[in-house]
Amino acid sequence: MRRFALIAVPYAWLLALFLVPFIIVFKISLSDLALAIPPYTPTMRDGIGEMFAAFDFENFIFLTEDDLYWKAYLSSLQIAFLSTLITLMVGYPIAYGMAKAPEEWRATLMMLVILPFWTSFLIRVYAWMGILSNEGLLNQFLTSLGLISEPLQILNTNTAVYIGIVYTYLPFMILPIYAALDRLDESLNEAAEDLGCSRLQAFWLVTVPLSRNGIIAGSFLVFIPALGEFVIPSLLGGSGTLMIGKVLWEEFFNNRDWPVASAVAVVLLLILIIPIVLFQRNQQKQAEAEQ
Amino acid sequence: MKRMSWFNVTSLTFGFAFLYLPMIILIIYSFNASKLVTVWAGFSTRWYGELVRNEAFLDAAWVTIKVAVMSSTLATLLGTMAAYVLVRGGRFMGRTLFSGMIYAPLVMPEVITGLSLLLLFIGIGLDRGVLTIVLAHTTFSMCYVSVVVSSRLVTFDRSLEEAALDLGCSGWDAFRLVTLPIIAPAVISGWLLAFTLSLDDLVIASFTAGPSATTLPIKIFSAVRLGVSPEINALSTIMISIVAVGVITASLVTKRNAVRAEADMRAAERAPA
Numbered sequence: 001m002r003r004f005a006l007i008a009v010p011y012a013w014l015l016a017l018f019l020v021p022f023i024i025v026f027k028i029s030l031s032d033l034a035l036a037i038p039p040y041t042p043t044m045r046d047g048i049g050e051m052f053a054a055f056d057f058e059n060f061i062f063l064t065e066d067d068l069y070w071k072a073y074l075s076s077l078q079i080a081f082l083s084t085l086i087t088l089m090v091g092y093p094i095a096y097g098m099a100k101a102p103e104e105w106r107a108t109l110m111m112l113v114i115l116p117f118w119t120s121f122l123i124r125v126y127a128w129m130g131i132l133s134n135e136g137l138l139n140q141f142l143t144s145l146g147l148i149s150e151p152l153q154i155l156n157t158n159t160a161v162y163i164g165i166v167y168t169y170l171p172f173m174i175l176p177i178y179a180a181l182d183r184l185d186e187s188l189n190e191a192a193e194d195l196g197c198s199r200l201q202a203f204w205l206v207t208v209p210l211s212r213n214g215i216i217a218g219s220f221l222v223f224i225p226a227l228g229e230f231v232i233p234s235l236l237g238g239s240g241t242l243m244i245g246k247v248l249w250e251e252f253f254n255n256r257d258w259p260v261a262s263a264v265a266v267v268l269l270l271i272l273i274i275p276i277v278l279f280q281r282n283q284q285k286q287a288e289a290e291q
Numbered sequence: 292m293k294r295m296s297w298f299n300v301t302s303l304t305f306g307f308a309f310l311y312l313p314m315i316i317l318i319i320y321s322f323n324a325s326k327l328v329t330v331w332a333g334f335s336t337r338w339y340g341e342l343v344r345n346e347a348f349l350d351a352a353w354v355t356i357k358v359a360v361m362s363s364t365l366a367t368l369l370g371t372m373a374a375y376v377l378v379r380g381g382r383f384m385g386r387t388l389f390s391g392m393i394y395a396p397l398v399m400p401e402v403i404t405g406l407s408l409l410l411l412f413i414g415i416g417l418d419r420g421v422l423t424i425v426l427a428h429t430t431f432s433m434c435y436v437s438v439v440v441s442s443r444l445v446t447f448d449r450s451l452e453e454a455a456l457d458l459g460c461s462g463w464d465a466f467r468l469v470t471l472p473i474i475a476p477a478v479i480s481g482w483l484l485a486f487t488l489s490l491d492d493l494v495i496a497s498f499t500a501g502p503s504a505t506t507l508p509i510k511i512f513s514a515v516r517l518g519v520s521p522e523i524n525a526l527s528t529i530m531i532s533i534v535a536v537g538v539i540t541a542s543l544v545t546k547r548n549a550v551r552a553e554a555d556m557r558a559a560e561r562a563p564a
Contacts (some may be wrong), residue, residue: 002462002463003380004378005379006372006375007373007376007380007389009369010369010370010372010389010433010437011376013369013429013430013433014373014389014393014430017408017426017429017430018396018430019382019392021408021410021411022407022479024407024410024411024414025407025410028410029423067534090306091306093298093299093302093306094306094307096302097295097299097300097302097306099302100296101299101303101452102295107546109303111538112307112310113310113479114538115534115535116314118487118534118537118538119314119529119531119534120490120491120527120530120531120534121491121493122508122511122512123317123511123531124313124314126317126511126515126523127313127527128313129518129519130316130317130320130524131313131316132521133519135327137316143394167309167310167313170309170310171310174306179365194382207492224398225398225400229400230402231493231494231512234516235515240423245400248402248403249494252406259411261406265403265406265407268400268402268403268483269399269400269403272398272400279398280394289332
């Protein structure tokens with residue numbers, strides 16, 4: 001009896017507040033827009049049976065017809081992919097440096113990487129607004145060096161979005177790579193060097209392949225949330241920045257087209273399922289390899 | 292001691308400069324006397340004063356803390372139960388679905404979670420306010436709690452619990468007296484994680500908060516959309532300092548406990564049998 005309650009309580013909670021809402025989104029993506037509150041039809045008040053009886057694919061057809069949505073999905077994928085790559089290139093040397101640091105420093109370095117996790121995401125994005133704006137510190141700095149005469153337009157462009165994503169998600173990349181590098185057996189590199197590899201070759205042929213799992217985990221941890229990102233494109237990106245999280249938000253709050261917003265969400269999720277499944281497989285493989 | 296190569300020193304220096312400089316600049320400029328955020332006009336604490344007098348921010352901060360305390364406490368309860376079920380529950384109907392629902396919210400984009408919860412609340416006619424934000428925050432943060440707690444439960448030696456049962460404890464007593472103290476650090480860090488997640492959340496709160504309740508991130512977001520403001524710099528500085536002090540204290544305490552535990556072990560080894 002106690003066991004039943006132990007299972008039932010969290011189970012029921014997740015069913016009611018995770019699965020059911022999701023089914024509702026799915027259903028509303030197949031509903032008609034209506035000038036009413038709530039702005040779609042048929043609603044739950046017409047009866048659950050009624051609500052689930054009518055299916056209408058016009059919202060999805062609408063998504064394929066208006067090239068705004070195509071562009072938004074594609075540019076989200078591009079931004080997420082490129083910023084994952086940049087984060088990897090920035091994060092790997094840091095993780096490597098941490099793993100090679102003297103033993104007694106590592107705990108402190110690790111804490112310094114984790115500390116930004118606990119600091120507000122919104123504030124970390126906001127910090128860049130003051131730096132990147134036309135009168136901002138970066139432009140002031142570059143002008144004072146005489147490198148530029150006109151301020152660079154960085155804020156409100158995609159470049160600022162890349163900077164924001166790399167900055168805020170960097171710890172997600174560093175930690176798994178550090179974990180992989182930390183476990184690495186130093187003698188393998190020495191063996192490679194004894195056998196005639198140069199330092200760089202040993203790094204490329206031994207260290208990188210052995211940290212593969214960390215690289216994969218870190219890349220997914222950056223790519224998946226970056227794809228649905230809303231805060232970064234709306235604060236750092238300009239009107240030309242198309243990201244699907246932002247489109248969904250505007251569709252819902254500004255256009256009040258709930259059925260289309262729901263359809264946007266359903267398609268975003270379908271796109272996300274591929275990397276999520278790949279990620280889970282990788283995690284499983286890793287767990288099995290460790291046992 | 293092994294010396295670090297210049298390459299490692301440089302990458303660490305640049306890496307940590309990149310991570311911390313933006314926040315340090317923000318903190319410095321929160322003491323700027325000028326209303327223009329980018330022009331330095333001398334040291335002043337004026338914006339902190341204006342912030343303290345700004346009731347909209349204070350109200351929002353109060354709502355945020357209330358929501359965070361309630362949702363992280365609920366999430367810790369539900370998340371610990373869920374972790375226990377996942378690790379010790381054995382087989383039961385719909386186990387795959389259950390573990391799927393635990394892990395899925397971790398990767399679900401916030402816009403989708405927020406949208407779906409809002410549609411549910413409207414569907415069942417629940418008025419949006421503190422309650423709906425708490426429900427929403429509890430749902431996603433309980434998943435984080437259960438991941439943290441279950442990783443501790445997995446490595447936990449089950450025979451300790453069995454010994455307690457053999458010695459006459461009831462199942463609940465064994466949990467309360469043996470299991471819970473051992474997993475306590477994970478439960479506490481789960482609570483802290485849930486608490487910060489709730490404090491930090493903008494997107495889900497924006498969907499589930501009604502006009503009657505606004506959280507601090509929502510307030511900050513609507514203010515900074517209009518541009519950089521010295522008041523927000525002051526507010527950010529306060530928030531960053533609280534977190535820094537909290538995390539540093541926590542890690543010092545953990546370190547001291549670890550050192551003490553090690554000393555105890557050594558003393559025990561040295562003690563005559």
